[in-house]
Amino acid sequence: MNSTEISEPGLRVERVGPLATIQDLGRPGWFDSGVGTAGAADRASLRLANRLVGNPEGAAGIEVLLGGLELLARRHVTVAVTGASAPVTVDDRPMGPASVLEMEEGQRLRMGYAATGLRTYVAVRGGIEVAPVLGSRSRDTLSGIGPEPLRSGDLLPVGKPPRSWPIVDVAPVPVLGNDLLTVRAVPGPRADWFADAAALFAGEWSVSSDTDRIGARLDRRSGPDLRRSVKGELPTEGMALGSVQVPPSGQPVVFLADHPITGGYPVIAVVVDADVDTVAQARPGQPLRFRRIE
Template sequence: MTLTILRTGPLTVIKDEGRPGHAGQGVAPSGAVDRGAYARANALVGNPRGAAVLECTLGGLRVRFDEPATVALTGTDAVLTVDGTRTAVEEVVSVPAGAEVTVTMPRRGLRSYLAVRGGLAVPAVLDSRSTDRLAGIGPAKPAVGDTLPIGPAPATPSPRTTSPSLAALPSTASPSGTPSPLAEGVGGPADADGPLEVDLGPRDDWFTAEAIQTFLSAEFTVSPSSDSVGLRLDGPVLARARTDELPSEGVVRGSVQVPPDGHPIVFQADHPVTGGYPVIAVLTPAAADRAAQARPGARLRFVVAPA
């Protein structure tokens, strides 16, 4: 069974749980940027943990299966269409052989995850099928005309599927029928879903008390230069209490690193293994997933996670 790429949209890559354990080789774990949405997509179609899926940024993806397939879409409010017919959001969908499956542009959120029962069976690199954009390893970005193999169906019972039955929808539109504004973030421009929880440290002592207070009270805006490596934030400058040079040290997904210009960067899945600037705080795993859905222009706030 295969999947053929008919259109990629702004950016589509292959992702799984990542490749932990290779930091000594200078390779970060990478993997899906929104881990929760990725896991839900696989669970819906009955795949085991770690199966590879398509991570689609801002919709626009269109594919075709050569045999009947079972698929699910998670992560945003993008709509999955089958031959132009809408399906329900985060539902298991049965796709006939030869049908064209499209992911529309979402109104809210950034990254959608398309899972197919059996998973994408592209060759693994360092035990992972994730595209790592920083290290430049893993499968190449899918291109129009590429044919990707699908693995055998897992032994788990086949999930209950829904056949497309809703109103037809143009494949290039958002669910409202109009293009989605790039500046609308996962919680809307005003961060309606609340602040992102963090644990302070390990280098919060490198910042002034005023900078810590500002970090936990001010609003920051996601810069257009953000990507799967990191969210670059515009806003108030976070002043250091120490101006020493910090030796490079290990960093993890969700680390909030502050370079000399004082504007924080939230590391995402394809972050570097080490960083030479102080980390003021680290997002909780759930908060890191929410940050993965923040578009350029989205406004973010931070709060200390409860003990």
């Protein structure tokens, strides 16, 4: 991100942990050009953060993987932090989760590492106004479209504050845990490619270490293996957000925000839209089970 192209930056990035990217609610409408939607992996948390600071729900914020972010205010800004419960301080004063924070010029927001959950979201009143690409400010990690991941020294422009104003100091939100997750899914278009598609819904899975914004790969924790009954290759077909694709290894992959728009492995099920955010917050090793719905 080139600071010479930024006018009136409101925040300076002092430190970044494993990964921090700019995300909004994505860039729909470009599938015919080979471009996916991308956007926040946990859309509900970004929407909440934006509502807390009075922004439209789709305003761009910062998605932080695990934690480790430090921001310096270059002028007065209003921010909110939601999602994974990483500890947050402003000038070393602890702040509660999902609370509205007023920062004056020179103050520092420091984020520790989340004990539960995977992604934390920072919204600033007015939104992060980096240059949009194809109508969105989201970083797509699969295609490389959108603003580069944040680095120390980046200056972040903040937009004009909206007319609406936050009406709460803190939002009551459930604390993300490491307990068994139950994820609802409907049978997929290629469920008949498996000897027993119901095996997906039997027993438990766990999130593998091979998980990112593209998808979460699952390991079998208990229950029967997934076995294909149809041999041969599947012609490439479209892939939706939440598709549960099964490669030859038998380890299903739940597609997340930066998923490819086409694929050649059978889709055994599709996670309901409301539960995709839940999968996006699941940490490696966390147990998960699927519940079938029609």
